[in-house]
Amino acid sequence: MPTQLKRYILTHEGLNISVKEYRASRSLKLIVHTDCTITLTCPPRTAKIRAANYILRNVDWIRQAVERFRTRPPKSASNDISVSPAQVKDLREKAAKYIPQRLQHLAALNGLHFEGLTITTTTSKWGSCSALRHIRISCFVMLLTEELIDLVLLHELAHTVQMNHSPKFHATLNTLLPMHNEKALNKKLKAYNIKKLR
Numbered sequence: 001m002p003t004q005l006k007r008y009i010l011t012h013e014g015l016n017i018s019v020k021e022y023r024a025s026r027s028l029k030l031i032v033h034t035d036c037t038i039t040l041t042c043p044p045r046t047a048k049i050r051a052a053n054y055i056l057r058n059v060d061w062i063r064q065a066v067e068r069f070r071t072r073p074p075k076s077a078s079n080d081i082s083v084s085p086a087q088v089k090d091l092r093e094k095a096a097k098y099i100p101q102r103l104q105h106l107a108a109l110n111g112l113h114f115e116g117l118t119i120t121t122t123t124s125k126w127g128s129c130s131a132l133r134h135i136r137i138s139c140f141v142m143l144l145t146e147e148l149i150d151l152v153l154l155h156e157l158a159h160t161v162q163m164n165h166s167p168k169f170h171a172t173l174n175t176l177l178p179m180h181n182e183k184a185l186n187k188k189l190k191a192y193n194i195k196k197l198r
């Protein structure tokens with residue numbers, strides 16, 4: 001831990017900058033932290049006016065950095081879910097009730113056709129679609145929100161017309177999604193991590 005010598009707060013137009021002197025510091029350095037707090041580290045015995053001037057010269061940069069962190073969505077809290085064998089059984093039953101009718105509904109709504117459906121207990125992927133248009137869906141989708149379940153189902157339905165992950169596929173999928181937001185939804189989906197307990 002570097003030795004901190006002196007610490008005070010400088011205020012400039014609503015910005016609070018915590019000024020810290022460090023013995024090992026050789027130059028002035030501004031840091032905007034992800035929680036939007038601002039620190040100016042400086043060498044020992046840096047005059048307050050020098051610190052203030054440095055902040056003044058860099059105030060645009062500070063505001064931009066603060067704004068960037070302020071508007072950045074919080075790092076998606078990852079959803080690590082561990083599921084017991086009893087819960088797997090339960091999810092499988094729920095999926096068997098919900099997925100066939102939902103998949104059928106989404107297919108009919110979009111004029112798409114699939115040949116068959118299997119509910120699996122795989123944790124490695126949410127779903128798949130064979131060249132013969134047989135769709136497999138993991139029962140663990142039942143742990144997702146409805147919009148993400150639909151994403152998984154529509155992803156596989158999009159494969160009934162595009163058997164790849166080409167730009168054409170993503171374009172197709174986006175037309176199927178009510179908000180045309182595959183990227184945003186995929187990001188949410190990625191946050192989920194399902195683990196089967198033994």
Ligand SMILES: [Zn+2]
Pocket residue numbers: 155159164165
């Ligand atoms: Zn796919």
